[in-house]
Amino acid sequence: MAFIFQKFQEVLIRDSSWNLSPKFAKDPRHLQFEADMNRLFLYTSYNRLGKNADVADAEEIINMAGKASLADQQKQVQENIHSQVKTVCMLIDEILLPDIKNTQEQLNLPLQANAAPRCSGLSFAVGRSGLPNDCPVAYMDHGHGVSEYEMNNFFNSTAGPQTRSLSRTDISQSLKGHTGYTLNLKSSQIPHEKAGQGLFVSGEADVGAVVAFYPGVIYSPAYYRYIPGYPRVDAHNPYLITRYDGTVINAKPWGAGGETREVWNGFSVPEVKPNMPDGIDRGSDRIWKLLSKPLEGGRRENEREVLEHRNPLALGHFANHPAKGMSPNVMFCPYDIPLTETDMRAYIPIFCLEGKIK
Numbered sequence: 001m002a003f004i005f006q007k008f009q010e011v012l013i014r015d016s017s018w019n020l021s022p023k024f025a026k027d028p029r030h031l032q033f034e035a036d037m038n039r040l041f042l043y044t045s046y047n048r049l050g051k052n053a054d055v056a057d058a059e060e061i062i063n064m065a066g067k068a069s070l071a072d073q074q075k076q077v078q079e080n081i082h083s084q085v086k087t088v089c090m091l092i093d094e095i096l097l098p099d100i101k102n103t104q105e106q107l108n109l110p111l112q113a114n115a116a117p118r119c120s121g122l123s124f125a126v127g128r129s130g131l132p133n134d135c136p137v138a139y140m141d142h143g144h145g146v147s148e149y150e151m152n153n154f155f156n157s158t159a160g161p162q163t164r165s166l167s168r169t170d171i172s173q174s175l176k177g178h179t180g181y182t183l184n185l186k187s188s189q190i191p192h193e194k195a196g197q198g199l200f201v202s203g204e205a206d207v208g209a210v211v212a213f214y215p216g217v218i219y220s221p222a223y224y225r226y227i228p229g230y231p232r233v234d235a236h237n238p239y240l241i242t243r244y245d246g247t248v249i250n251a252k253p254w255g256a257g258g259e260t261r262e263v264w265n266g267f268s269v270p271e272v273k274p275n276m277p278d279g280i281d282r283g284s285d286r287i288w289k290l291l292s293k294p295l296e297g298g299r300r301e302n303e304r305e306v307l308e309h310r311n312p313l314a315l316g317h318f319a320n321h322p323a324k325g326m327s328p329n330v331m332f333c334p335y336d337i338p339l340t341e342t343d344m345r346a347y348i349p350i351f352c353l354e355g356k357i358k
Contacts (some may be wrong), residue, residue, distance in 0.1 A: 033244045034070055034277050040333055041065050041073040044080035047208025083337045084210050088179070089344040092311065095174045096163040096261075163261055163308075172312035181205040183212060183315050185256060190323045199318040212316035213239060215349030216251035217266040224248065235312075239317045243334045251317035254349060258309030266351030291322060305351055314349035 045061040065073070108243055166174075176182035181203030188198030205211050216239070227233040227240075227250060234240045238250035253266055322328050337348050 036331065037070060037073050037077065038065055039319070039331065040077045041068070043208040043331075044077055045205055047209075048080060059099060077333070078336065080208075081210060081333060082338070085348075086339070086344060088175075088210070088313065089347040091175060091178050092171065092308065092347050093343070096166065096308070096310075097169055098162065098164055166310070167309040168257060168259055168312060175312055176203050177200065179203075179205075179209075181209075181211065182312050185315055185318055189319055190320055190326075192323060195320060197318055198320050199315055210333075211313070212319065213310075213311070213314045213349050214249055214251060214316035214332070215254040215257075215314040216249050216351075217253055217316065218350050218352045219248045219250070221246045227291070228252075228352060241317070242331070245334070249350070254314065254317070256318075257311065257314055257349075259309045261306065261310065261346060263305070264307045264309070264351060266353070275302050306346055307349060307351070308346045309349075311347055311349055 008075060042061065042065050045065070048057075049057050049061070068076075171178065172182045181201050184200045184202045185197055186200060188195035190198065199212065201211055224233075227248060229235065229237060233248075233250075237250070237252050241249050241251070243249070319330060
């Protein structure tokens with residue numbers, strides 16, 4: 001399996017030369033997106049190959065990655081990620097809900113792909129219909145074999161189902177028993193005085209595994225003016241991230257999560273210590289240029305969601321950038337949850353002002 005991973009790495013290194021081309025200079029953002037999606041296609045496919053994969057499977061995936069269109073690669077990555085996210089949600093359901101009947105057959109597979117049955121390379125190829133339910137795969141792991149490393153159905157009307165009285169730590173350890181890993185939040189090991197807290201994987205995650213969710217309130221471009229602090233939205237908020245499609249996610253209201261499952265409207269802001277001092281403007285030029293005058297009345301009290309604040313993977317916003325000379329070990333992956341997946345909703349740690357889940 002190590003030899004197969006090496007072949008994937010060679011392809012990624014070879015294809016990294018795109019950023020030196022004249023085409024990159026003309027449209028760097030789009031080409032970066034294409035490169036990231038190609039990388040995600042390879043990593044998620046590698047994850048699904050499992051331990052029983054052979055070199056022929058790897059060659060087939062590499063060949064498909066070179067021929068598939070961007071749209072087809074996006075579709076396959078979305079299916080891979082959805083399969084794994086759904087498995088995580090079902091596992092947390094099993095841990096928290098006292099009368100849940102999720103059996104191992106319903107879960108289909110453990111999250112880690114090394115227990116997966118062998119599938120041929122073409123079974124991962126583009127053009128497949130429907131979502132996969134037999135091979136699992138947002139932050140995704142680049143591959144580590146160490147024990148801990150820092151990452152760069154009884155409902156009521158207000159609080160959702162009655163859950164077991166478990167702490168977030170209890171849930172975290174139970175989830176680790178199923179997946180082989182969980183997350184810890186502690187002082188960063190990055191040698192910088194403003195590094196603050198860092199996000200660590202405890203256990204071992206396979207290459208291509210989803211290791212964290214980026215939580216918070218999401219804003220489409222039409223809703224930028226509702227972002228707190230507008231127009232200088234990121235002057236004192238390091239917990240903002242922007243997807244390629246222009247969606248902004250503000251993780252500051254989520255903080256470090258909580259100890260309850262409760263109604264959340266996305267505007268309760270816990271005490272969060274950002275990894276930057278007051279007075280320092282470290283803003284994104286792209287967001288700044290898109291924004292102008294803030295609007296009032298962005299909060300709508302009738303828009304609320306019951307969310308599980310004890311989700312142990314909802315800490316992606318604490319992953320720091322690597323220090324100089326260090327390589328990143330995770331990467332960001334955009335993911336859209338299907339609106340039909342209502343059973344997953346409580347475990348997707350986001351609130352959308354316009355009612356669209358991303």
